[in-house]
Amino acid sequence: MNWIEFEHGDRAICLLAVLLVVLFFTYQIFAQRRKLGSFVGKELQDALVTRASLRSRILQIICLAFSGILFVVALMQPQIVKKEHVVASRDKANIFIALDVSKSMLATDVAPDRLERAKSEIRDMLPSFTTHNVGLLAFAGRTTVLSPLTMDHGFFRLVLDSASPRSVTLGGTNIGEVIRKGTKLLSAHEGPKAMILITDGEDHDSYPLEAAEEARRAGVVIITVGFGSETGSTIDVLDRKTGIKKRITDSSGAEVVSRLDGETLRQIASKTGGVYVPAKTGVLDLEGIMAQHILPLVNETNQENVREVRIELFQWFVGIGLVFFLGFLISDGRLFRRMRKERNA
Numbered sequence: 001m002n003w004i005e006f007e008h009g010d011r012a013i014c015l016l017a018v019l020l021v022v023l024f025f026t027y028q029i030f031a032q033r034r035k036l037g038s039f040v041g042k043e044l045q046d047a048l049v050t051r052a053s054l055r056s057r058i059l060q061i062i063c064l065a066f067s068g069i070l071f072v073v074a075l076m077q078p079q080i081v082k083k084e085h086v087v088a089s090r091d092k093a094n095i096f097i098a099l100d101v102s103k104s105m106l107a108t109d110v111a112p113d114r115l116e117r118a119k120s121e122i123r124d125m126l127p128s129f130t131t132h133n134v135g136l137l138a139f140a141g142r143t144t145v146l147s148p149l150t151m152d153h154g155f156f157r158l159v160l161d162s163a164s165p166r167s168v169t170l171g172g173t174n175i176g177e178v179i180r181k182g183t184k185l186l187s188a189h190e191g192p193k194a195m196i197l198i199t200d201g202e203d204h205d206s207y208p209l210e211a212a213e214e215a216r217r218a219g220v221v222i223i224t225v226g227f228g229s230e231t232g233s234t235i236d237v238l239d240r241k242t243g244i245k246k247r248i249t250d251s252s253g254a255e256v257v258s259r260l261d262g263e264t265l266r267q268i269a270s271k272t273g274g275v276y277v278p279a280k281t282g283v284l285d286l287e288g289i290m291a292q293h294i295l296p297l298v299n300e301t302n303q304e305n306v307r308e309v310r311i312e313l314f315q316w317f318v319g320i321g322l323v324f325f326l327g328f329l330i331s332d333g334r335l336f337r338r339m340r341k342e343r344n345a
């Protein structure tokens with residue numbers, strides 16, 4: 001909706017000055033005519049005195065009044081105010097996905113296995129981050145930066161496809177280290193910061209809660225996603241050469257039991273204002289996680305605002321006022337009558 005506002009509405013007081021000038025000019029015109037009528041009869045006035053007609057004088061007064069009013073309105077600085085809906089883009093969001101690539105992520109309790117399922121969900125999530133920076137951290141006993149924060153999602157997909165237990169040189173699950181690494185990298189960037197931590201194991205004494213506190217102070221929100229069993233379960237892995245599932249054992253031949261430390265993941269998320277999503281052994285729905293917990297953070301960077309656009313109108317009032325003022329100057333017909341008499345003489 002459009003409307004007109006005046007930047008300096010208090011200047012309307014100048015209209016009183018215009019009124020006084022118009023009244024004074026009107027008084028002068030009729031006072032002169034009355035004085036002339038007291039000395040010269042009406043029949044002789046046109047023959048002896050060259051002057052404007054009463055109609056011309058009235059036209060002068062009208063032109064003077066309109067020009068004065070228009071000049072005062074221009075002085076008040078009228079503006080058309082329009083409301084426009086605009087998307088104000090602030091700093092890009094920076095999101096690191098920390099993906100557990102330990103051997104337990106090869107368990108087939110989620111088809112085709114935990115790691116491939118997680119990678120598939122991450123790919124489906126990427127289109128929602130087209131205008132934001134996304135990075136990939138692979139971690140197990142150590143953390144490797146597979147992709148720095150980038151808007152090149154083609155490159156991100158490429159390194160995501162290559163993520164495997166071979167991406168990290170040390171086995172285990174070192175959650176504290178990946179949080180510290182991600183926090184350090186995110187701290188170098190402006191704008192909202194988030195980390196999606198995907199793991200199926202328990203931490204191996206890396207003080208993850210202390211690392212989460214550091215992340216909180218750096219303004220990093222952590223979404224933790226845990227799947228697997230909190231009570232502990234053996235890990236069956238598909239041998240891709242033989243097509244036979246086999247159970248993972250340690251160096252002594254004992255079966256490896258994977259336990260999900262859900263309580264630690266819950267505390268990590270809580271400390272940073274994030275949320276813990278216990279996927280357990282079900283399907284890892286990262287798209288749903290994104291819609292509920294990540295998109296609200298990302299959408300803060302693109303907000304629709306209402307902006308006022310002001311269009312100045314004073315030049316139009318000045319222009320029209322000059323036309324009326326010119327009419328005021330030439331509406332006195334004496335000059336034209338004198339020129340006509342001189343031509344006829």
